[in-house]
Amino acid sequence: MDTTTAPLVELDERGLAELVAALRQRGFTVIGPTVRDGAIVLAELASAGELPYGWGVEAEAGTYRLRRRDDRAAFAHSAGPQSWKTFLHPPRARLWQADRTEDGTVTVREEDDPPPRYAFLGVRPCDLRAIAVQDRVLTGGAYADPVYAPRRASAFIVVAECTEPSGVCFCASMGTGPGLPEGSSYDLALTETVEADGLHYLVRAGSADGEEVLAALPTSPTDGEHARAAVVGAAGRMGRNMDPTDLRALMAGTMTAERWDQVANRCLTCGNCTMVCPTCFCTTTEEVTDLTGDHAERWRRWDSCFDLDFSYVHGTGPVRASARSRYRQWLTHKLGTWHDQFGSSGCVGCGRCIAWCPVGIDLTEEVTALRAEAATTGGATTGGAAAEGAP
Secondary structure, three states: OOHHHOOOEEEEHHHHHHHHHHHHHOOOEEEEEEEEOOEEEEEEOOOHHHOOOOEEEEEEOOEEEEEEOOOOOOOOOOOOOOOOHHHHOOOEEEEEEEEEOOOOOEEEEEOOOOOOOEEEEEEOHHHHHHHHHHHHHHHOOOOOOOOHHHHHHOOEEEEEOOOOOOOOOOHHHHOOOOOOOOOOOOOEEEEEEEEOOEEEEEEEEOOHHHHHHHHOOOOEEOOOHHHHHHHHHHHOOOOOOOOOOOHHHHHHHOOOOOHHHHHHHHOOOOOHHHHHOOOOOOEEEEEEEOOOOOEEEEEEEEOOOOOHHHHEEOOOEEOOOOHHHHHHHHHHHHHHHHHHHHOOOOOOOOOHHHHOOOOOOOHHHHHHHHHHHHHHOOOOOOOOHHHHOOO
């Protein structure tokens, strides 16, 4: 449907509670933000009362803290340690299992359980773009991912436009927020405002399913100007900025830059950035058996290009043995060669990799440094890559 002409209506806090109840009545498992273990995490919600009312976030490089707000806003916080990838492309998934009978016959059964029906409440615009990126990666080729595709097909998405960016956010410079990116696919979109009489939510439908749900809720007409102003204001309060100009060319032209040595001296190659990134998708597989050897299962789990075994070649060893080569692989793929594979950047400006890096490495800072080095050397960079033999 044409979301640009969808009518704007308003829900109050009671209406938001009815939205959660309506989704649960339709058989969805509602996933949304809630406070747990000192962070705002994504988890199943039994009711809207579990939303993080009155909680905000302070985030900087290597730093994430909850803070109490002066109001009861439920969606005035930035990205936490999880993304919706956790539910659509889960960290661990069984692919098949096999059993051997007494006569030696082996029976293999693929996973055929129906996928969970998720309703995602509070998806940030940057994360909505990340879902679109993963759609291209995991369903856009000749073979759709058997775990991701059915989960994605049945998901109901409720976007919450951003009105309170953190110190590590840079979605505005990447064109992925704080408002809805152009051409977005969603079911409902809401924008939260704090008024004297309580919380209000500007809402519009983005699909026929969204229209059906919205029609059952207690809405009132609105022009939405106050909500739009809150989103525009958020765009001017981003904590970081990324110049997206010619990133693919920059990454390709600085493969031997000395800056990679500086970041490698700090990088722990822990893989935190790939785990919290909403678009990283790499996996590996492993087989497990019971003690008798009569039952076996194949499981898929997340993997990381920072893992030394990720580029292991039998008889040769790991292709990327140094921290320099592994960090460079991650950043040049995310910002550069992702364009060649999937037609867009792999970065949506959510800032998670900055906040959850234990040593506070900031990819926007690294890009700025690479630009400066390339400008100083006239685009020709030198460094240790050729010496170490890493691609």
